[in-house]
Amino acid sequence: MNSIVVVDENWAIGNEGRLLVHLPGDLKYYKEKTTGNHIIVGRKTLESFPGAKPLPNRTNIVLTRDENYSKDGCMICHSVEEVMDFISAFDAESIFVAGGAEIYREFFDICDTFFVTKIYDKFKADRYFPDLDKEGGFEVQWESEMQEEKGVKYRFFKYVRSNNR
Template sequence: MKITMVAAAAENNALGKDNELVWHLPDDFKRFKAITSHHHIIMGRKTFESFPKLLPNRKHIVITRQKDYEKEGAEVVHSLEEALKFSSDQDEVFIIGGGEIYKQALPYADKIELTRVHDTFEADAYFPEIDESNWKLIHSEYHGKDELHKHDFTYLTYIKSKNQPQPISTIQN
């Protein structure tokens, strides 16, 4: 099973504040949907509760310390290890937040799909620092701000360094 972390983080690794994103990037939402559809998505309870409804075409696995927590349409577990065990029959699973879950998942992850938002923000949740000695950047795709996107951003794909090195591809939009 391949474990991929999917996140959008600012230059200072900010993810969000008060359980909400601090930017609006419609193209990033489309990319997230394309990447995660028809897969298991693993997240913390606060991330799950930030959604207005269940995300379609995905199996939601929610990690919480609350022993009696239940939500219709979601599988509730109490550790990252339990979430991964529940998903062990999958080819690929996606870790989608929040900050503490990303931190726990980093040692298990094979790949990171990161949208780097080119600005800094005040936040209360942060993405862990990517140690470039452990991760290899294999793809970078820059997007400038426009009428729908108030911030420049870059899609970055990293794989664990132990994987076969692949040439980096760079696309400018």
């Protein structure tokens, strides 16, 4: 299973329910990776999507504690176990955990591959992703050339879990 995330130099991922910065190149990368696949998101993340609608051409799996929540075009689950049951028929390589912070935390130990966009800057933040460089048990399998948009420098990385669990 994969995780896909944008982090700054402090591994921050968001502030007050928003992404740290809008980078069209990163959004394009996200679309390339997740289109035709399955994404797991929390309710707040889903509601941050354009029009608060599920992303097209993907299975949108929403994990929420709200038993009454419903959204057209989404599979709604209320526990990690329910998500795992639902995705058991899918190829693990086609599943992307896509946020927010609580969802990343819930699935962190299950994911083996992490697609990380690293921004070379620091932002005010209240949500963080585990620092895979310090966490131990992860190695960089691939990294892109430096990208730059709107004066913001960033790279794409593919981390893989290197330890046996």
